Amino acid sequence: MSTTEIGKGDLQPIADIDRMIHEPARLMILAYLYVVESADFLFLMRQTGLTGGNLSSHLSKLEAAGYIDIEKEFVDKKPHTMLRLTDKGRAAFREYRQSMQQIFDGLPD
């Protein structure tokens, strides 16, 4: 996305916002994964307050975009899923934050 300062009427950066991240539930998931090394499915469910199905669907989209890694394993014969942000996901999240900051900073009071 363009990193130029936004003036009045120049709204192109808003159109360039990463919609994969901009969705509130996915933004929440990425924010949690951004501040930790990794987390499992249940932890994210508890922290975000999303239902299992909803969280699962958003995670699949984020994985397809290459923003998160989903690692499945079996612990005591039960499936266990660990999630972590990829380098691409981390960079995209950082860029999203900067873009949003610039957009709001550039708006008149």
Place this chain on the structure above:
Amino acid sequence: MSQNLDLKEIERRVEQSVFQDGLMEIMLGIFLLVVSASFATSAISIPFISMFTIFLGKPILERLKKRYIYPRIGYVKLRPEKEADPKGIVVAGIVYVVILLGSMGVFHLTMGEERGWAFWFNYFLPASTGFMLAIGPFWLGETYGVKRGYVFAALFLLSGIAIPVLGIASGYEAVGLECLLVGMVSLISGVIMFTRFLRKYPLPAEGTSDVND
């Protein structure tokens, strides 16, 4: 919304969720009560207890968490720079012994052999032990924003100074009493926190704890 995305607040919330179960307080309480008992009976070696705790404390805590905590609230791995380093605990222990020995020499030189030794043993030893024991909880408060870490640090510091100054006990007895006092507070608060945790987070229903394919 997004421009106010407070990652520090999210990080703080995650870290506090890791320390909300009370298991660490229970472990600390048991450790301090064993240390206190060893001062009273001289039956158990304190270096042995310390080494046992440093090397086995974390695996035992992890086992308990796997059994009771992770099935309820899930598992999170904090960033590596936020993890406690056991080497740091060993280094702190060595620094503490060096300070104890060095201060003993200083008191001997400045106050004379008999008075210097009496002051060091009766007052400095309990106070410095309180200070050393306060470092861990204080670090917890500073690094993870766990407020009760400051309370435990203050308890250690105050009891290390107050017990000998008020004439309740001195020397090893004061250190033992200090461990007994803080150990009991830690154990009781840990048990209360753990009970609350189990009530607040019942085990989720089967099949809701993982990604659907």
